Amino acid sequence: MDSRxxxxxxxxxxxxxxxxxxxxxLLAACGxxxxxxxxxxxxxxxxxxxxxxxxxxxxxxxxxxxxxxxxTLEQFTKKTxxxxxxxxxxxxxxxxFAKVQGRLxxxxxIGRDILVxxxxxxxLGEYIDNKWxxxxxxxxxxxxxxxxPAQQHPPFDPNRDYSLPWxxxxxxxxxxxxxxxxxxxxxxxxxxxxxxxxxGVWNSMGDTLxxxxxxxxxxxxxxxxxxxxxxxxxxxxxxxxxxxxxxYGNDYVPVLEKGDLKATMAWSGDITLLADPKVHWVVPTQGxxxxxxxxxxxxxxxxxxxxxxxxxxxxPEISAQWAIGASYISSVTxxxxxxxxxxxxxxxxxxxxxxxxxxxxxxxxxxxxFTNPKYxxxxxxxxxx
Amino acid sequence: xxGFFHRHRGVTPYxxxxxxxxxxxxxxxxPMGFLGYQSLQSGEFPNxxxxxxxxxxxxxxxxxxQQLIRSFVYAGIATIACLVLxxxxxxxxxFRAGPWRNLFLLFIVAPFFVTYLVRTLAWLNILGDExxxxxxxxxxxxxxxxxxxxxxxxxxxxxxTYNFFPFMALPIYVSLEQMDARLLEAAKDLYASSFQxxxxxxxxxxxPGIVAGTLLTFIPAAGDFINAYFLGTPQQTMIGNVIQAxxxxxxxxxxxxxxxxxxxxxxMVMLLxxxxxxxxxxxxx
Numbered sequence: 001m002d003s004r005x006x007x008x009x010x011x012x013x014x015x016x017x018x019x020x021x022x023x024x025x026l027l028a029a030c031g032x033x034x035x036x037x038x039x040x041x042x043x044x045x046x047x048x049x050x051x052x053x054x055x056x057x058x059x060x061x062x063x064x065x066x067x068x069x070x071x072t073l074e075q076f077t078k079k080t081x082x083x084x085x086x087x088x089x090x091x092x093x094x095x096x097f098a099k100v101q102g103r104l105x106x107x108x109x110i111g112r113d114i115l116v117x118x119x120x121x122x123x124l125g126e127y128i129d130n131k132w133x134x135x136x137x138x139x140x141x142x143x144x145x146x147x148x149p150a151q152q153h154p155p156f157d158p159n160r161d162y163s164l165p166w167x168x169x170x171x172x173x174x175x176x177x178x179x180x181x182x183x184x185x186x187x188x189x190x191x192x193x194x195x196x197x198x199x200g201v202w203n204s205m206g207d208t209l210x211x212x213x214x215x216x217x218x219x220x221x222x223x224x225x226x227x228x229x230x231x232x233x234x235x236x237x238x239x240x241x242x243x244x245x246x247x248y249g250n251d252y253v254p255v256l257e258k259g260d261l262k263a264t265m266a267w268s269g270d271i272t273l274l275a276d277p278k279v280h281w282v283v284p285t286q287g288x289x290x291x292x293x294x295x296x297x298x299x300x301x302x303x304x305x306x307x308x309x310x311x312x313x314x315x316p317e318i319s320a321q322w323a324i325g326a327s328y329i330s331s332v333t334x335x336x337x338x339x340x341x342x343x344x345x346x347x348x349x350x351x352x353x354x355x356x357x358x359x360x361x362x363x364x365x366x367x368x369x370f371t372n373p374k375y376x377x378x379x380x381x382x383x384x385x
Numbered sequence: 386x387x388g389f390f391h392r393h394r395g396v397t398p399y400x401x402x403x404x405x406x407x408x409x410x411x412x413x414x415x416p417m418g419f420l421g422y423q424s425l426q427s428g429e430f431p432n433x434x435x436x437x438x439x440x441x442x443x444x445x446x447x448x449x450x451q452q453l454i455r456s457f458v459y460a461g462i463a464t465i466a467c468l469v470l471x472x473x474x475x476x477x478x479x480f481r482a483g484p485w486r487n488l489f490l491l492f493i494v495a496p497f498f499v500t501y502l503v504r505t506l507a508w509l510n511i512l513g514d515e516x517x518x519x520x521x522x523x524x525x526x527x528x529x530x531x532x533x534x535x536x537x538x539x540x541x542x543x544x545x546t547y548n549f550f551p552f553m554a555l556p557i558y559v560s561l562e563q564m565d566a567r568l569l570e571a572a573k574d575l576y577a578s579s580f581q582x583x584x585x586x587x588x589x590x591x592x593p594g595i596v597a598g599t600l601l602t603f604i605p606a607a608g609d610f611i612n613a614y615f616l617g618t619p620q621q622t623m624i625g626n627v628i629q630a631x632x633x634x635x636x637x638x639x640x641x642x643x644x645x646x647x648x649x650x651x652x653m654v655m656l657l658x659x660x661x662x663x664x665x666x667x668x669x670x
Contacts, residue, residue, distance in 0.1 A: 095634055098632075101431070178515075196531070197618070258513060260513045260515060373429055380630065381448075383630075384452070384622030384626070385630040385634075
């Protein structure tokens with residue numbers, strides 16, 4: 001239960017809950033796991049943060065990089081007194097959206113102050129367009145000035161009123177040296193008989209089809225019916241031939257490490273944070289997809305608490321430590337200079353600071369692809385659903 | 386109070402029934418009504434409208450008949466496998482295990498102390514391509530160098546068989562255990578061979594257990610999605626996976642709801658046919 005909730009408040013809410021015969025309301029007041037926010041306007045002593053796996057600096061990842069500092073979460077608590085309940089509970093955008101949309105659509109909170117959603121899918125737009133995300137309190141985020149220009153006016157949130165980037169990353173291919181030779185292209189992933197039945201792809205359309213569209217020699221930024229159908233047909237062929245083991249969310253990582261997957265489509269930083277020297281990640285020969293995950297404050301979340309955290313993360317020094325620890329790309333200006341101070345090798349790490357050559361091999365998906373219901377139906381059908 | 390019940394004796398049974406009926410009304414009928422309402426809606430999330438869209442059913446059936454048939458085939462094989470494996474085992478426990486009976490029953494039930502999901506995940510590790518079982522089978526050349534257990538129909542059906550085994554074993558055990566052992570002696574006295582005794586005495590007397598076991602296994606197995614999800618590939622997708630994905634990933638509630646009704650309806654029809662064939666008295670013991 002929220003430490004800020006007084007007994008009087010509980011009784012009042014309990015009474016309100018009984019008045020409306022609404023058990024969910026009462027349960028919500030008592031907080032989904034570790035304390036729901038009692039008010040959107042109140043600064044809390046606890047922040048509930050829903051994020052993806054392999055996405056933040058840990059004691060182990062900092063140690064590996066030779067950084068002798070507490071994690072960014074620990075530093076945040078020390079600086080502000082706000083304790084963070086960090087929930088690693090997002091495996092894919094669709095699944096998480098489905099889980100929370102019921103409550104959000106009824107105007108109820110989900111017991112989280114921040115959640116992270118990807119621009120490479122339709123759900124980020126859904127949260128914002130449905131007014132299920134609250135406006136950031138920019139007066140508490142002076143560090144927003146450090147947001148890189150490229151991220152200041154995205155189509156889903158042109159003025160960055162509702163969202164701020166958490167990280168950018170790249171879609172590529174991961175392969176496990178214990179069970180496989182190097183895998184460097186989607187063609188090889190889908191057609192090499194040695195990989196049969198031991199290949200993973202994502203259950204998210206943008207990620208998987210983006211890479212397939214590139215392999216087909218088409219442009220993922222301009223997806224026509226013909227381009228889409230060519231890509232779907234290629235995936236279907238790989239499903240029918242038994243090449244593909246499964247469509248994964250973020251849960252492909254342990255399967256790849258164990259070796260049940262010889263190779264799989266994989267996100268750039270995940271493999272580094274896995275820290276298994278036998279598991280490798282490459283940008284496919286035909287190019288990769290770059291995307292950005294965004295923090296939003298869902299309905300019911302505490303805006304001041306979440307905004308305070310966002311401000312903290314937009315400090316270049318903090319963001320640098322996070323980037324090294326998580327192996328993903330920061331959207332904060334001045335991070336590279338800070339990162340080199342922490343770890344001189346970091347400056348050349350393509351996963352953190354992709355140079356012009358790497359970036360020239362990166363593409364972005366046509367956002368119209370995600371929202372096309374016809375495409376979504378076909379994408380489910382190819383997964384046997 | 387006593388006086389009230391005495392004066393209104395006719396009402397008492399209904400009063401006793403009321404809590405159960407209320408429970409069914411709230412937790413079965415209301416959700417079913419809501420599901421039925423959803424199954425006839427049309428539109429895209431989140432703007433569904435109720436339009437008596439009966440075509441949801443025909444579209445769902447034509448799009449997903451493959452997964453539906455697959456589910457019944459898998460559930461059928463798993464049910465038969467459960468029966469074949471469970472019967473001799475519980476027969477032995479009921480008639481031969483003597484004082485160890487309860488211990489062996491505990492062994493059957495013990496896996497249930499662990500949650501369903503974790504049990505299935507354990508199989509994911511046991512059957513995994515780099516797991517111990519496959520390695521041994523490859524070494525002794527039962528499996529080829531690329532042979533595998535995980536991600537096959539075999540793995541999915543085995544998972545279902547394993548997970549529903551106690552639902553088959555326990556009812557059969559109960560019906561065998563209640564049998565009067567003197568009937569077997571009588572059969573012997575009348576010169577029946579062991580096989581004849583089994584066929585003419587034991588088997589018919591355990592039939593209610595078999596029927597109950599088959600139903601308890603087949604019905605949930607047909608709607609299962611955990612085993613196909615973890616132990617199979619897209620080629621082993623069952624109808625439960627489709628319903629799960631429609632409800633929770635693609636938020637296509639109308640299709641999900643109509644598929645749920647199709648599954649329920651099909652099971653109901655199968656149940657009626659089954660009851661006709663084996664006789665209703667066996668269903669109720």
